């Protein structure tokens with residue numbers, strides 16, 4: 001894209017907590033912003049009225065996504081596994097199918113997603129995930145394996161993707177750009193806590209960071225003790 005044109009980004013899942021932070025960061029950068037959210041959630045974006053375009057609808061509706069991503073240089077997608085309806089994979093597929101070729105695509109998920117199987121999880125993490133996956137599906141509230149499928153499709157695509165894997169999250173003032181590493185279990189990530197506002201910051205920064213194309217960074221707050229202890233490599237692996 002030329003430097004004389006304002007960057008246009010679509011935020012899929014704009015009305016959620018992460019989504020609203022991303023809207024704010026994108027507007028702060030002077031980007032033109034289009035947001036997608038469920039019709040009933042449009043009022044959650046009232047604070048941004050007049051500063052962004054809202055396309056109401058289900059994020060896994062290909063027609064909604066086609067309209068929303070038209071002409072966008074980047075698409076930030078919140079992947080959520082709600083319900084038993086292939087919501088996350090449907091959302092990812094719609095974005096992969098309809099974003100313009102060459103657009104930067106940045107997806108959010110959690111540490112439980114693994115790209116190459118080299119992540120090392122604690123027994124506690126694995127057990128908790130299994131319980132959520134089984135119980136969530138049983139009561140038809142959450143479909144963790146569909147978020148896994150969504151990311152599998154992203155990893156296999158020939159788009160310019162990044163999958164940002166969030167640690168546990170907390171609210172609070174920004175502490176700056178999180179640090180990242182390629183594998184859960186790497187010492188720098190031991191703190192397992194990121195401010196949600198900074199998760200959003202990392203997502204928006206990834207739009208213009210070509211070093212993150214085809215990476216699945218696992219992120220953590222830059223002020224967590226382990227991140228501070230590894231300040232020799234504060235901005236990523238190596």
Ligand SMILES: NC(=O)c1ccc[n+]([C@@H]2O[C@H](COP(=O)([O-])OP(=O)(O)OC[C@H]3O[C@@H](n4cnc5c(N)ncnc54)[C@H](OP(=O)(O)O)[C@@H]3O)[C@@H](O)[C@H]2O)c1
Nearest residue numbers: 013015016017018038041079080082108109110166167169
């Ligand atoms: N929560 C965590 O501790 C955590 C940890 C690591 C990574 N992550 C990742 O961070 C991202 C954001 O997670 P978050 O917890 O912070 O959530 P969030 O930003 O509040 O986003 C939740 C999203 O899910 C939508 N949603 C809620 N219920 C829904 C339903 N029944 N059907 C369809 N959509 C529904 C919301 O839309 P409406 O506004 O329309 O309700 C919103 O877009 C996700 O990719 C998640 O995997 C979260």
